[in-house]
Amino acid sequence: MRTAYDVDTVRAAEGELMALLPPGALMQRAAAGLAAACADMLGRVYGARVVLLVGSGDNGGDALYAGARLARRGAGVGAVLLNPDRAHPEGLAALLRAGGRVADDPFEVLAVADLVLDGITGIGGRGGLRPDAIPLARAARGSNAVVVAVDLPSGVDAGTGEVPGEALRADATVTFGAYKPGLLIDPAREYAGAVRLIPIGLDLPSVPSVEALQHADVADLLPTPGAESDKYRRGVVGIVAGSARYPGAAVLAVAGALRGGAGAVRYVGPGGDAVIARFPETLVSDGSPAKAGRVQAWVVGPGLGDGPGVDEVLGSDVPVLVDADGLRCLDPDAVRGRPAATLLTPHAGEAAALLGVPREKVEAERLASARELASRYGATVLLKGSTTLVADADGPVRVNPTGTSWLATAGSGDVLSGLAGSLLAAGLGARDAGSVAAYLHGLAGRHASQGAPATAYGVAGAVPGVWRDVAASGG
Numbered sequence: 001m002r003t004a005y006d007v008d009t010v011r012a013a014e015g016e017l018m019a020l021l022p023p024g025a026l027m028q029r030a031a032a033g034l035a036a037a038c039a040d041m042l043g044r045v046y047g048a049r050v051v052l053l054v055g056s057g058d059n060g061g062d063a064l065y066a067g068a069r070l071a072r073r074g075a076g077v078g079a080v081l082l083n084p085d086r087a088h089p090e091g092l093a094a095l096l097r098a099g100g101r102v103a104d105d106p107f108e109v110l111a112v113a114d115l116v117l118d119g120i121t122g123i124g125g126r127g128g129l130r131p132d133a134i135p136l137a138r139a140a141r142g143s144n145a146v147v148v149a150v151d152l153p154s155g156v157d158a159g160t161g162e163v164p165g166e167a168l169r170a171d172a173t174v175t176f177g178a179y180k181p182g183l184l185i186d187p188a189r190e191y192a193g194a195v196r197l198i199p200i201g202l203d204l205p206s207v208p209s210v211e212a213l214q215h216a217d218v219a220d221l222l223p224t225p226g227a228e229s230d231k232y233r234r235g236v237v238g239i240v241a242g243s244a245r246y247p248g249a250a251v252l253a254v255a256g257a258l259r260g261g262a263g264a265v266r267y268v269g270p271g272g273d274a275v276i277a278r279f280p281e282t283l284v285s286d287g288s289p290a291k292a293g294r295v296q297a298w299v300v301g302p303g304l305g306d307g308p309g310v311d312e313v314l315g316s317d318v319p320v321l322v323d324a325d326g327l328r329c330l331d332p333d334a335v336r337g338r339p340a341a342t343l344l345t346p347h348a349g350e351a352a353a354l355l356g357v358p359r360e361k362v363e364a365e366r367l368a369s370a371r372e373l374a375s376r377y378g379a380t381v382l383l384k385g386s387t388t389l390v391a392d393a394d395g396p397v398r399v400n401p402t403g404t405s406w407l408a409t410a411g412s413g414d415v416l417s418g419l420a421g422s423l424l425a426a427g428l429g430a431r432d433a434g435s436v437a438a439y440l441h442g443l444a445g446r447h448a449s450q451g452a453p454a455t456a457y458g459v460a461g462a463v464p465g466v467w468r469d470v471a472a473s474g475g
């Protein structure tokens with residue numbers, strides 16, 4: 001599991017550790033790791049041209065000490081001090097002692113740099129880059145240098161992944177002690193590039209604020225049929241989807257559900273013929289969900305239009321996944337009062353409609369939006385996007401690391417809802433079902449596309465191969 005901690009938690013752990021160590025020791029650990037990472041990226045340190053962008057806090061101190069280490073190995077290091085009176089004094093002294101210097105003309109040195117270290121702000125930064133820093137960040141980005149962010153790309157919000165103004169775009173970020181949520185959640189994540197974590201000995205709590213499943217975690221969660229399992233014990237998932245206008249959604253949701261580990265898939269709705277034509281193993285009916293037979297979880301909504309079924313399914317006593325058209329007119333009290341789990345799977349536009357805010361606000365504030373929805377509805381919320389989030393009202397939010405922009409294709413969400421519903425029916429809790437489904441779906445999207453456009457049907461078809469790969473990595 002990859003874990004990320006909010007700023008207060010990191011600072012508290014830092015405080016505890018600093019009390020046990022000689023002054024400055026922690027910053028030296030950070031700077032040593034940072035300098036080593038820069039040396040790796042440079043290949044050859046001797047003769048390399050390194051520029052430090054130095055703000056007024058300890059983030060700038062890290063950059064100065066790392067610059068001193070690189071200068072001692074023969075790099076030409078120039079520091080651009082955004083606020084000369086407040087640059088970290090010991091760090092600056094160390095740089096000058098090692099042969100580094102303060103740059104006279106920032107743009108001149110940036111134009112010829114091999115590597116730029118962004119030490120403008122780290123976890124203490126507030127409110128995006130300030131006007132004096134913006135041209136420097138742009139010049140760094142516009143140069144041929146490798147741009148390395150110290151702890152975080154300056155200008156992004158460490159705790160939320162929000163980017164309140166302009167921020168520096170890095171090729172890589174070297175972060176200390178723990179990932180911060182902003183390194184995993186868009187839009188900030190996009191600014192970080194490849195992230196490298198330098199352990200500095202922080203003692204962090206067992207519960208993070210954000211976590212990302214890795215292959216082995218997913219392998220442990222995948223349902224596997226026992227020797228005694230029959231189709232009913234493996235779980236039956238019911239799909240209420242499709243309409244005369246959108247029959248394909250029914251096929252795609254069923255396609256996802258058949259790949260998700262449930263023992264059987266019941267389909268309820270007007271798309272039965274299309275479903276059977278593709279998937280003869282589906283149990284189809286066109287009456288009401290209650291008459292379709294027992295299921296262990298329901299999926300309701302993909303391509304449903306104004307079709308019936310949402311209220312009836314929400315009135316059942318099994319886990320329910322609500323997607324797409326099912327999310328329109330959702331009554332918070334009806335969801336909150338349910339005796340079993342509810343998993344809502346909106347994209348940003350649907351989440352915005354549920355929250356009564358513009359879509360842009362949800363896209364800019366993904367973590368807060370997912371949490372707010374989860375809290376209003378007393379449900380688990382899977383907010384789709386390039387970094388899909390799965391949130392409950394409290395507890396760690398899961399962020400999916402496998403997404404690909406090729407998944408932004410028609411019908412892809414229908415496959416995801418079927419897949420997640422099937423995992424619910426197989427017995428996974430809503431958070432696990434949502435995050436495992438997002439993980440497999442993201443990988444399946446990558447496999448199906450191989451760098452070219454993929455179809456939703458192709459994504460569903462790629463799930464078994466991905467499942468096998470992931471399962472093979474389990475312990």
Ligand SMILES: NC(=O)C1=CN([C@@H]2O[C@H](COP(=O)(O)OP(=O)(O)OC[C@H]3O[C@@H](n4cnc5c(N)ncnc54)[C@H](OP(=O)(O)O)[C@@H]3O)[C@@H](O)[C@H]2O)[C@@H](O)CC1
Nearest residue numbers: 014027030056057058059121122123124125126128130151
């Ligand atoms: N935690 C750990 O375990 C370890 C932490 N370490 C390091 O310390 C870093 C945190 O250092 P920090 O607390 O000094 O804050 P930091 O990020 O340098 O910024 C604050 C300064 O910036 C200013 N400022 C604010 N907003 C701004 C803006 N938008 N644009 C420009 N300036 C802005 C603000 O001053 P202001 O101008 O607002 O008065 C203040 O002076 C952390 O990220 C890591 O790198 C490691 O060394 C060791 C282990």
Ligand SMILES: [K+]
Nearest residue numbers: 118121150152
């Ligand atoms: K930084």
